């Protein structure tokens with residue numbers, strides 16, 4: 001099923017879990033992806049089962065790299081100490097070990113926004129960009145990836161920074177899920193995003209912002225209204241970036 005120059009990618013999100021074999025030359029799915037809803041109780045047991053079934057369903061051969069994008073800071077060999085949008089029973093577990101055991105082989109786990117950012121740097125909107133790229137994903141939460149001259153600084157959690165004037169945590173104020181829940185129009189939402197990206201700009205001075213997540217396919221509705229000085233562009237791989245980036249990251253870990 002999987003050929004050379006392919007790896008298997010899985011993206012675990014707050015609302016959906018997506019998986020596909022990835023063609024690493026093109027940075028695209030080799031065959032159409034599989035998508036299932038994230039179960040209400042997104043426990044380690046429930047997600048491990050879905051991941052195993054996806055690997056079986058695509059008949060991923062032994063030895064083919066498997067990369068999993070996960071919505072929390074991931075440090076292999078160390079217990080997870082923070083979880084915002086999946087079941088809290090993940091805390092204390094080594095995520096890489098949980099999924100490796102479920103698949104019966106070693107897998108590579110990477111933070112979902114880091115995976116997406118790497119994919120954009122390698123294949124998408126930040127291709128060839130030097131200096132500091134701040135890639136963000138707007139979804140259930142807000143994920144961030146910092147990439148400097150092509151090198152990832154992993155596990156930044158800048159979706160949780162506090163905004164000024166009692167507005168609270170950025171992802172609770174400006175994530176795409178907040179726009180849905182509060183039925184905010186795109187322009188109103190863009191005002192909230194301006195506060196967020198303005199703060200990132202002030203403290204990080206990036207050369208480029210990349211805006212990803214499923215909502216990036218509607219970028220013309222809100223991106224022009226985000227008022228910052230830094231160039232800001234939509235992700236090219238859109239919400240494929242997590243899968244592609246996880247697969248790419250898994251192969252880069254083999255060398």
Ligand code: BGC
Nearest residue numbers: 071072073084113141142143
């Ligand atoms: C998590 C991050 C994740 C982001 C996007 C945040 O709530 O803390 O680790 O990258 O959501 O899923």
